[in-house]
Amino acid sequence: xxxxEEEAKIExxxxxxDIYSPSEEFKKQANVNDPGIYEYAEENYEEFWxxxxxxxxxxEKWDEVLNWDAPHAEWFVNxxxxxxxNCIDRHVExxxxxxxxxxxxxxxxxxxxxxxxxxxxxxxxxFANALKDMGVEKGDIVTFYxxxxxxxxxxxxxxxxxxxxxxxxxxxFSPSALNERINDAESKVLVTADxxxxxxxxxxxxxxxxxxxxxxxxxxxxxxxxRLGRDEVELDGDEEVYYxxxxxxxxxxxxxxxxxxxxxxxxxxxxxxxGKPKGVVHTTGGYLTGVSATHDWVFDIKDDDVYWCTADxxxxxxxxxxxxxxxxxxxxxxxxxxxxDHPDKDRFWQxxxxxEVSKFYTAPTAIRMFMKxxxxxxxxxxxxxxxxxxxxxxxxxxxxxxxxxxxxxGGECPIVDTWWQTETGMMMITPLPGITDLKPGSAxxxxxxxxxxxxxxxxxxxxxxxxxxxxxxxPWPSMLRTLYNEPERYVSTYxxxxxxxxxxxxxxxxxxxxxxxxxxxxxxxxxxxxGHRLSTMEMESALVDHPAVAEAAVVGKxxxxxxxxxxxxxxxxxxxxxxxxxAEELRGHVGEIIGPIGKPHAVRFSEDLPKTxxxxxxxxxxxxxxxxESAGDTSTLRNPDIVEELxxxxxx
Ligand code: PRX
Numbered sequence: 001x002x003x004x005e006e007e008a009k010i011e012x013x014x015x016x017x018d019i020y021s022p023s024e025e026f027k028k029q030a031n032v033n034d035p036g037i038y039e040y041a042e043e044n045y046e047e048f049w050x051x052x053x054x055x056x057x058x059x060e061k062w063d064e065v066l067n068w069d070a071p072h073a074e075w076f077v078n079x080x081x082x083x084x085x086n087c088i089d090r091h092v093e094x095x096x097x098x099x100x101x102x103x104x105x106x107x108x109x110x111x112x113x114x115x116x117x118x119x120x121x122x123x124x125x126x127f128a129n130a131l132k133d134m135g136v137e138k139g140d141i142v143t144f145y146x147x148x149x150x151x152x153x154x155x156x157x158x159x160x161x162x163x164x165x166x167x168x169x170x171x172x173f174s175p176s177a178l179n180e181r182i183n184d185a186e187s188k189v190l191v192t193a194d195x196x197x198x199x200x201x202x203x204x205x206x207x208x209x210x211x212x213x214x215x216x217x218x219x220x221x222x223x224x225x226x227r228l229g230r231d232e233v234e235l236d237g238d239e240e241v242y243y244x245x246x247x248x249x250x251x252x253x254x255x256x257x258x259x260x261x262x263x264x265x266x267x268x269x270x271x272x273x274x275g276k277p278k279g280v281v282h283t284t285g286g287y288l289t290g291v292s293a294t295h296d297w298v299f300d301i302k303d304d305d306v307y308w309c310t311a312d313x314x315x316x317x318x319x320x321x322x323x324x325x326x327x328x329x330x331x332x333x334x335x336x337x338x339x340x341d342h343p344d345k346d347r348f349w350q351x352x353x354x355x356e357v358s359k360f361y362t363a364p365t366a367i368r369m370f371m372k373x374x375x376x377x378x379x380x381x382x383x384x385x386x387x388x389x390x391x392x393x394x395x396x397x398x399x400x401x402x403x404x405x406x407x408x409x410g411g412e413c414p415i416v417d418t419w420w421q422t423e424t425g426m427m428m429i430t431p432l433p434g435i436t437d438l439k440p441g442s443a444x445x446x447x448x449x450x451x452x453x454x455x456x457x458x459x460x461x462x463x464x465x466x467x468x469x470x471x472x473x474x475p476w477p478s479m480l481r482t483l484y485n486e487p488e489r490y491v492s493t494y495x496x497x498x499x500x501x502x503x504x505x506x507x508x509x510x511x512x513x514x515x516x517x518x519x520x521x522x523x524x525x526x527x528x529x530x531g532h533r534l535s536t537m538e539m540e541s542a543l544v545d546h547p548a549v550a551e552a553a554v555v556g557k558x559x560x561x562x563x564x565x566x567x568x569x570x571x572x573x574x575x576x577x578x579x580x581x582x583a584e585e586l587r588g589h590v591g592e593i594i595g596p597i598g599k600p601h602a603v604r605f606s607e608d609l610p611k612t613x614x615x616x617x618x619x620x621x622x623x624x625x626x627x628x629e630s631a632g633d634t635s636t637l638r639n640p641d642i643v644e645e646l647x648x649x650x651x652x
Pocket of ligand 1: 316317391392393394395396417418419420421422423443505506519520521
């Protein structure tokens with residue numbers, strides 16, 4: 001097949017897209033339903049964001065909306081506010097003190113704890129006072145290494161209250177990752193736990209934390225949350241204290257600190273291309289403006305919503321859309337401690353039914369897993385309270401999108417596929433459910449006022465439907481301000497690929513004939529096969545398009561002739577058995593959809609794939625196996641054992 005024929009094939013695939021328009025009924029009730037908002041925000045960019053900032057309470061108004069000295073931005077210059085006040089106190093003062101702020105659902109079925117905004121105010125104030133007693137001052141970074149317990153949300157808000165930035169290290173990370181992050185942030189205080197529940201068992205955390213705090217000279221105190229309720233951790237003198245002991249006698253008032261809009265709210269470490277994680281710095285005024293505005297419009301938030309984002313607060317999604325965005329909007333937010341399959345594979349749907357969840361936000365990897373488990377699990381529950389469904393973290397393949405739409409949303413809920421990053425702080429490319437016509441697999445358009453593009457290597461916009469590098473062309477309020485202690489790396493990583501006005505996202509994308517963005521994934525997931533650029537994500541999508549495939553990962557294998565060839569790892573649907581014939585059929589299927597160049601060199605069947613605890617497939621490990629290299633550090637995997645099994649398959 002010639003290149004032209006191949007292109008034509010890809011084009012014809014694009015034409016077959018389905019479009020899902022919002023219903024008249026949904027449009028009518030939506031918070032925003034006038035498409036003119038895009039034009040308004042484009043023409044009045046700063047005013048648009050100033051209006052959004054006005055939704056918050058400020059002690060002092062800003063002098064200037066934006067000071068852009070590329071690539072350095074300051075938003076709401078000289079404005080003063082407090083994030084904890086905005087997420088809690090102002091709702092109490094507005095008469096919402098008895099409204100539920102947080103519904104915490106433990107993994108054990110009988111454990112639910114609810115906090116009203118008034119109760120949250122008390123708890124946050126008490127812990128804020130305890131932090132102060134431990135010597136934490138404005139500007140000191142507090143590290144958290146916790147499972148999904150209420151103390152994590154309370155802790156972040158307590159830090160925000162006293163102006164101490166937080167750094168949350170995901171609870172599934174290894175002790176060495178914790179150690180590195182405590183030292184890098186020079187944290188004086190670590191908040192951790194004895195353990196937590198996972199699939200009915202108890203998982204130990206304290207020992208891991210103990211290992212992590214070895215050789216951390218700045219650290220003075222370790223606070224332990226007694227999650228397992230055993231009260232039996234051996235605390236070492238004054239340096240290690242129980243959370244309940246230090247908050248017990250604290251007053252329930254703590255005056256919120258007046259923070260500058262540009263003061264650091266938190267630090268979040270994220271992996272970069274080098275070994276050292278990047279400390280992404282987010283600030284106070286712009287961040288809260290961005291996350292609250294996007295949460296409101298993208299989820300079409302109403303007063304009586306029960307909103308549930310299934311992410312872990314250890315990631316940016318949890319920071320922005322479990323804690324800060326929803327609480328700033330006075331929304332009831334659900335936190336769940338456990339896994340989707342405990343005690344059975346319907347746990348999520350049981351929670352949706354129990355709390356009458358109306359807005360639900362999860363990841364494509366979870367949706368594909370639900371698909372594999374089968375629709376009988378959601379069918380056991382009344383999901384009719386759901387109104388909007390969200391997706392984040394990776395491109396959602398159309399098959400999973402449609403399954404989500406039909407079996408979770410009952411064919412009635414718009415799906416908001418939101419593209420954003422740790423660095424962007426807020427959703428950037430996303431539908432507005434009362435306006436946007438949805439195309440399964442596309443994150444659709446930039447949030448009003450934002451400007452993004454797809455460029456070729458020379459910095460020119462690529463023609464319609466051609467792949468290139470996704471960039472953002474204008475500062476936005478919740479953008480990262482710098483990398484902690486590495487200001488030069490901030491410039492070189494994000495603002496140097498083209499020029500200092502152009503944010504380089506590191507993702508590949510294309511823009512279609514309707515100006516819809518199709519993000520294909522990280523550029524390091526893009527293969528170059530005989531000079532053709534192919535997205536592993538697209539091939540994965542092609543694989544899962546086959547009825548036999550429940551989940552798939554595609555990585556590049558070095559090839560003398562072609563540079564790289566794609567190899568597919570496949571988890572089969574429970575109705576299928578692995579066989580050479582099926583492997584051949586799947587190769588052919590991908591070849592059919594993508595064109596012969598995309599035909600996988602091999603298909604390897606497996607029961608599972610190496611995944612992080614948050615469910616992301618670690619393609620990096622698969623790539624290493626294909627290269628014949630050692631898998632490297634597998635300690636952050638949910639299932640490290642699978643690596644050995646796969647290694648054998650590769651050597652076969
Ligand atoms: O590759 C994109 C992918 O996730 C990356 C950001 O990862 P992280 O900083 O961990 O934040 C995840 C949660 C915001 C992006 O560079 N990504 C995220 N959302 C989408 C996505 N890719 C396609 N579609 C999305 N909706």
